[in-house]
Amino acid sequence: MAEGPAVVKVGGAVAGDGAAALADVGALWRRGIPVVVVHGGGPEITRWSERVGLPARFVAGLRYSDADTVAVAEMALARVGKALAFALTRSGVPAVSLGGRDAALLTAEPLVLGDEQGHPVDVGLVGRIAAVRVEVLGALLAAGLLPVVGPVAPAPDGTLYNVNADDAAADVAAAMGARALVLCTDVPGILVPGRSEPLARCDAARARALVAEGVISGGMRPKVQACLRAVAGGVGAAWIVDGRRGGVVEAALTGDASAGTAVVAAS
Ligand SMILES: Nc1ncnc2c1ncn2[C@@H]1O[C@H](COP(=O)(O)OP(=O)(O)O)[C@@H](O)[C@H]1O
Numbered sequence: 638m639a640e641g642p643a644v645v646k647v648g649g650a651v652a653g654d655g656a657a658a659l660a661d662v663g664a665l666w667r668r669g670i671p672v673v674v675v676h677g678g679g680p681e682i683t684r685w686s687e688r689v690g691l692p693a694r695f696v697a698g699l700r701y702s703d704a705d706t707v708a709v710a711e712m713a714l715a716r717v718g719k720a721l722a723f724a725l726t727r728s729g730v731p732a733v734s735l736g737g738r739d740a741a742l743l744t745a746e747p748l749v750l751g752d753e754q755g756h757p758v759d760v761g762l763v764g765r766i767a768a769v770r771v772e773v774l775g776a777l778l779a780a781g782l783l784p785v786v787g788p789v790a791p792a793p794d795g796t797l798y799n800v801n802a803d804d805a806a807a808d809v810a811a812a813m814g815a816r817a818l819v820l821c822t823d824v825p826g827i828l829v830p831g832r833s834e835p836l837a838r839c840d841a842a843r844a845r846a847l848v849a850e851g852v853i854s855g856g857m858r859p860k861v862q863a864c865l866r867a868v869a870g871g872v873g874a875a876w877i878v879d880g881r882r883g884g885v886v887e888a889a890l891t892g893d894a895s896a897g898t899a900v901v902a903a904s
């Protein structure tokens with residue numbers, strides 16, 4: 638098994654009742670495996686956006702973000718991050734929540750998206766990660782503190798971008814030479830019609846076909862793309878698992894096929 642940390646992404650959909658995924662993270666940590674948590678906050682961002690009169694709109698599975706949406710996202714993600722760090726800390730795993738602006742942890746750049754015909758798709762201030770200051774995460778881990786990362790990040794000119802948490806987790810994992818990327822969500826893995834079990838494995842070609850057929854849609858699209866990018870970037874393994882189920886993060890790290898879907902470059 639590779640030496641780097643496990644990067645565990647906790648989806649907004651499970652962050653609220655992410656007890657199972659967090660318990661798994663705690664179990665790994667107690668076994669001496671370094672872990673970095675990256676989190677989303679979809680429902681919390683939507684809730685606060687609506688409260689301030691900003692309706693949520695999704696384009697290609699990504700939240701369309703104007704400057705106010707990014708501001709609300711940074712606030713909502715901070716709340717989610719603090720709650721996760723607090724829950725971990727109370728369970729005996731001292732954790733620190735930080736965003737892209739803290740110690741310049743993450744630098745963003747605009748995400749340029751095209752549709753099938755190659756026409757540009759406007760997603761507003763949605764970014765992708767241009768750089769990760771891995772030494773910040775390394776220093777926290779070396780001090781015995783588990784980093785909890787929320788993915789709003791500044792570009793070099795200071796403009797803030799909203800980065801999809803799956804994407805950010807993939808970049809953090811690649812930058813850290815992670816042993817594994819585990820995306821915890823609210824489904825058991827990649828589901829396909831006519832099967833009750835998720836795919837045990839999915840490679841790049843299959844993923845492309847499933848996206849084209851519309852079987853992989855919405856929030857699953859960035860997940861699959863993030864996993865493919867992570868494995869291409871040298872991460873040991875990339876998994877999509879059900880974060881509401883106990884033991885799945887540990888199962889994924891041991892390569893147990895029942896953990897969820899393992900995304901592989903080619904099979
Ligand atoms: N083929 C698929 N298999 C499983 N889930 C899918 C698939 N296609 C789309 N989805 C959707 O992706 C969602 C997970 O993404 P998302 O809602 O962004 O959650 P998270 O907060 O964990 O990022 C699932 O709840 C499901 O509705």
Ligand SMILES: [Mg+2]
Pocket residue numbers: 648677679856
């Ligand atoms: Mg999502």
